[in-house]
Amino acid sequence: MAALQRAIGRVLARLDAGCNRLYGWRFNPLYHSGAIAAVLFLVLLVTGLYLLIFYRIGSPYESVVRISADPWLGRWIRGVHRYASDAAVVAILVHAFRLFAQGRSWGPRALAWMTGVILLFTVLLCGWTGYVMVWDVQAQVIAELGARLFDVVPLFAEPISRAFVGERPLPAAFFFLNLFLHIALPIGLGLLVWVHVSRVARPALVPPRGLLWGVTALLTALAFLWPAPVAPAADLLRLPTAAPYDVFYAFWVPLARAAPVGAVWALTVLAWSVALLVPLWSRPPLARRPLPSVVDARHCTGCEQCALDCPYDAITMYQRQDGRGGLVAQVTPALCVSCGICTASCAPMRVGPAQRTGRDQLAAVRAFAARTRPGPTDVVVIGCERGAAATDSLDGAPVFRATCAGSVHTSVIEFLVRSGAGGVLVASCPPRDCWSREGPKWLEQRLFHDREAELQARVDRRRVRVVYAGAGERAVLHDALTAYRRDVAALERAAGEGEIDLVSECETAEARP
């Protein structure tokens, strides 16, 4: 499992790096795949409502042909509905593979994972009913296959497949039921998405505006330029002829037609069970599982910052029961993914996963500074282990490694600056690529916008810089380091030229006769 995760991770890291170069990390669609899926769901609802007005269960194929023949709205909206449903499958798969590769699929995330698998299944089912609605050749094939599959379930006295042999036309009730499912399933999807994101704080359901409108505009343009095809009508007394098939929703057709029904069922149940049980397969052995965060209740000041920052809503504030009054934070271990974000939220350093609290970080950075002895022209790197800085040394610069850049307490940065480093380069994953969801966001606010626990005003901000570089972007980090070294050297030169050594000046003055 770990090897598979690493392999997918490597592919994604390359794709991410390419997309970042092309679109910039803010608009990298791969980072926003979950949000894009959610937006496409809305696009599908709107376009679907329009199509519903013109769809007729009494003459399904003819009504779709009529919609497609309308050059103004019908053809275009059908195209957008079609391509948005295809793009949704792509977005969902990217989202799922990304989270799988990042190991974000077990523990407190198991609910999101399992509902995600059900979401994917429901989306595919929705596509199935959508394509049956058209009642063309593809519809006939997938409807017949569906009937064949369900015939092994002893639900009815007669096989459902008998309805598709051409003995009599399909009843309108069939198309009504299908339409009902095609409308009911998206309602279920909406509810499922709600459960899906229920364990994350501030779920990012909407991508940045540029990406949102960009994706919508591109699908619209595609629908204009290359409208959705109309295949020949279904004919039950004809063996299905060659026709255009939608790979995203009909990928299983060749296999399902060739294999015995039992094998198709076995494979389907197996594949979905494996996907559903990924939270079991993918979790690390007990000894290597990171421990949840703990609050030192005695010294917690009740400032609420950790509860505000926790990306998983795992921290709740309670009234103190020890007679001191005020609030105290408490972590719900079952909800905590051990991201360490709260470590950096707490000014008095009283919360964090075991051995990864602010105090532990300070101890570690002291040892790090003693070992590396950074000088005034040196840049030290604080690097997220999951990003481009997952190394001990980068082009000669020592790297202080953290589980997430957003978990690094600002005191650690201040300590490095005060211990003589010319500059501290914090190498973080791009914001929407963060394993901890909100690490880079809070990091930036703590360093430059006074969010608790902020980097103290006394720290020269020119001595601290943040660079976003994902796992496949070592070159970006390298360039940023080179540029920052140059800037730090310039800073040092300027300081050397402009600074007056008051002590020696005074001593010299006093010594003068």
Next chain:
Amino acid sequence: MKRRVTQVAVTAGALLLLAVASRVPYGPGAAGAAELRLSWRARSAQIEACRRRTAEELARLPVHMRQELVCERGVAPYRLVVTVDDDTLVDRTVAAAGARRDRPLYVFETIPLAPGTYRLRVVFTRQVAVAPERSGVEDGRSAPAHLELTRSVTLSSGRAVLVTYDENARRLDLVITH
């Protein structure tokens, strides 16, 4: 500039890929195939098998349940034989449908055949004779005891020929479209 061009090219390529994957040509039925289908539902006659309990059997039962004549009701099965040219492709008993075997019986067969002209014979015969004194059970709604269709049929490529039972005319029919 170069980045812009690559950006446009990659985006257009991704969209093109999406649109192409949305309409991949696929021909599921192997070209040059045809199919013979048999599909119908028919009511069969009710049958009743009765026997008398032996004295020992009766003695074992509680007094209030000592009924001498026991009858089991059911639906008469049929035998289906399909012969194409000289080959018997189907020869089986068709029992009533439903978990309790009390629903009308149905036939559902799909037989792939190469296109061509065949001598087709379908025989559907009731397996259990219904006693004349109970012929009232065999009302007008149940299928005749013997149904037969013998025809020369031409199966064209990509077409299905359907044999079905016409409940009103009470005979087997052939449905061919060209």
